Amino acid sequence: MDNLLAFFGLREDPFRLTPDPHFYFPSRVHQEALHSLEYIIKNREGFYMITGEPGTGKTTLINVFREKWKERAEIALILTPRLTPDDFLVTVFEALQLQTVGKNKNDLFRELKDLLIEKYFAGRFVIIIVDEAHNLPTETLEELRLLSNLETNKEKLVQIVLIGQPELENRLAHEQLRQLDQRITERIRLQPLTLQESAAYIGYRLGKAGKNNVRLSARALRRVYRFSRGIPRLINLVLSRTIMAAYIDHDPSIHERHIIYAIQYLAGRRTKRKRAGYKTTAFALIALLVLSLGVFGLVHVFSRSESGKDKGNANREKESPVTTISSSTIPLEPHAAAIPEQVVISRHPVYATVKYDTVNVRSAPSREAPRIGFLYKGTRIALLEKAQDTDGTIWHKVFEYEKGSGWVSQEVLSLEGDANNPS
Template identity: 45%
Template sequence: MPLVYLEYYGLKEPPFDLTPNPRFLYFSARHREALNHLLYGIRERKGFVQLTGEVGAGKTTICRAFLEKLGPQYATALILNPVLDSDHLMKAIAMEFGLDTKGRDRLETLAAINHFLLEQVEHGRDAVLIIDEAQDLTDELLEQVRLLSNLETDERKLLQIVLMGQPELRDRLNAPHLRQLRQRITVRYHLRPLSRLEVGHYIQHRLQVSGANGAPYFTAGALWRIHRYSKGIPRLINAVCDKCLLAGFVKQRDSIDFSLAGLAIRELEGKVDV
C-alpha cells in the first residue's frame, strides 16, 4: 500500500521511513549543535563525549552523519547493542576495528586492541569507539569502558570514546560510584525534541528529499496536531506522517489537514481502520 501512495503523490522513495538515513537528516539548531559537539570532542581529543536524547530523537541518525564527517583518517568502531558481558564487549570492539579475536581471551583481545591503536598513531590516524544505547551498560561494563580510555602513549590518548543513550544515561553517570568515569566526560550534549515550527520544516525537508513537488501539502492545523501528538520526537513524526499519506491516498486528497492528521493518529493508535 505505501508504494501506491508514492505513485499517487509522485514520490521517488518513502519520505518517512523509520530507518536512520543521513541523507534525510534535518539539521535543526539542536541537531547541528549535537553534531558539532561530537565533532569538537573527537577532533580536539577530549577523550569522552556524551550524547543523550529521548527515544527516537535522532541520535542514531546524527551518529551516522558524524561517522561520514570524520572521514578515512579515523578508525571507528560502532557498538549498537552493548548488552554483553565484559569478554564479549571487548571482542565486539576488536571485531568492529577489524581484528581477529578467534581463540583469544579478554587480556589477549585487549592487547590486540592496544597494538592496533598504536599502529593507528604511527600512521597518523585517530581511533574512535562509539557505544549506542549506553544506558544499558552495566556498572562492570562502564568500568571496562573507562579502563579502555587509559590506553595511551606519553603524549596522547589512544582512543576517543562516544557514549550515546537515553536520558537515563545521565542519571546513571551521576551515581557516586561512577564519578571516576563522569569526571572524564568533558563534552556533553542533550538532544531536545523539535519545536512546533521545526516540525513543519522537518516534514517539508523529508518530502523534498523524496521528490515531492507541491503535493502532499500539510496544513497548519495538521502540523499543530502532529506536533502535539509526537511532542517533537522525529520517530513519532515519521510514524504519523506515513499514516497521513496513506490516509490522504485513501481519501484521494493532496492536502493533509487537521482531520486527516487526526484520522492518521487514531489509526496509528489502533483505534480506527483507514
C-alpha cells in the same frame, strides 16, 4: 506505492522510520551535537556523550557522523550493550578486526594498544561508539573507562562515544561511576523539535523525497505537533499513515481529519465514521489492497461514496486554509510571528538551494531588517520576488503571509535555471 508517490510528486517514502543519513535534518541542536563531536574527535579528547529521549534522532546523527568519518577513522559500532565486560571487549576487538580466538585479556589489550599506536602515527583515529549505552552493566562501563587509559603523554589513543537515553546521565551520577563521569569531555542532550522546527522538518523530508505536491493545513500541522511533541520518529510515524489516508481520499491536501484517523489507528482504536458516505465494505477492501501492496503498513483508510461527495466537499470547505509545507518552509524563532495560516506561492515559481549550514531569513530585503527565522543547507526554496538594497545586494522573497514576508540574500543561494529573474 508507486501510484501513491506519483500522486504527491515524490520519488521515495519521506517518512520511513529507518535512521537514513540522507534524511538527516540539521536542526540547531543536532548540528551543535555533530560539530562538537567532530571537535572532540579531532582533538583526541576521550569520552563524548549524547543523550535524548527515544526517537529524537540520536542514531541518525551517529550515522551521519560515521558516513563523514569512514575514510579517516576505524569505527567500532556496538549495538548490543547488554554484555559482560569480557564479552563487550571481545565485541569491540572483533569490530576493529582483531583476532580474539585463543587469546587472554592481556594479549588482547596488548594487540589493541599496538593497533592504536599504529593508527595514531598514520594520522588515523580509532573510535568506539556504544549505542543504547544506558543499558550497559556497571562493570562494563568501568571496563570502558579502563580502555580510555590507552593514551600518549598528550592525547588519547581512542575516542569513546556513549549514546543513550536520559537514564544514562543518572547512572553516571552514581558514586561508583564517578571516575568515568569525570572523564566525559563533552555531553549534549538532543531536545525535541519546536513547532516551527517540526514544520521545517516535514518540509525538509518532503523536499529530500522529491519536489512534492503535499499541502498541509495549519491545523493539521498543530495536530501532528501535539501528538508527536516534536519527536521526529513520532512525526514520521503519524505522517506515514496520514499520507495514505489523504491518498485514498484523493486529496493532495492533508487536513486535520487525516491526522486524527492516523492517530486513532496508532492508538489501536477503531475510527467511528461520523460523516455520511463512508462504506465499511469499501474500507475493508481498500485496507486489504494497501496491505498487499505493503504501503506504509496497515492504515485506517476510507473511501467516499457517490452519495456523500457533496457533503464531504462542503465539510472540506470549512476547514482551515492550506499551508504549503515543502522544502521552503521557514522555522521561525520563538519571538517571531506565528506560523501563517496561508503561505502564498507563485503559480510557476523558480527555485534555489541554500549553500550554507544556516542562513538568516529577514523581514525585509536588508541586512538591517530583523531576523525572523532561518534556513538550512540543502533546503530547496521557491523564489517569489526579487529586490536590491542600497548596498547593491540582491534579495529574494521566499515566503509571504498576512503579517509580512521573509527575505534571503542571493549570496547564500545556488540559483536554478531562470532564478535570476523571478516574476
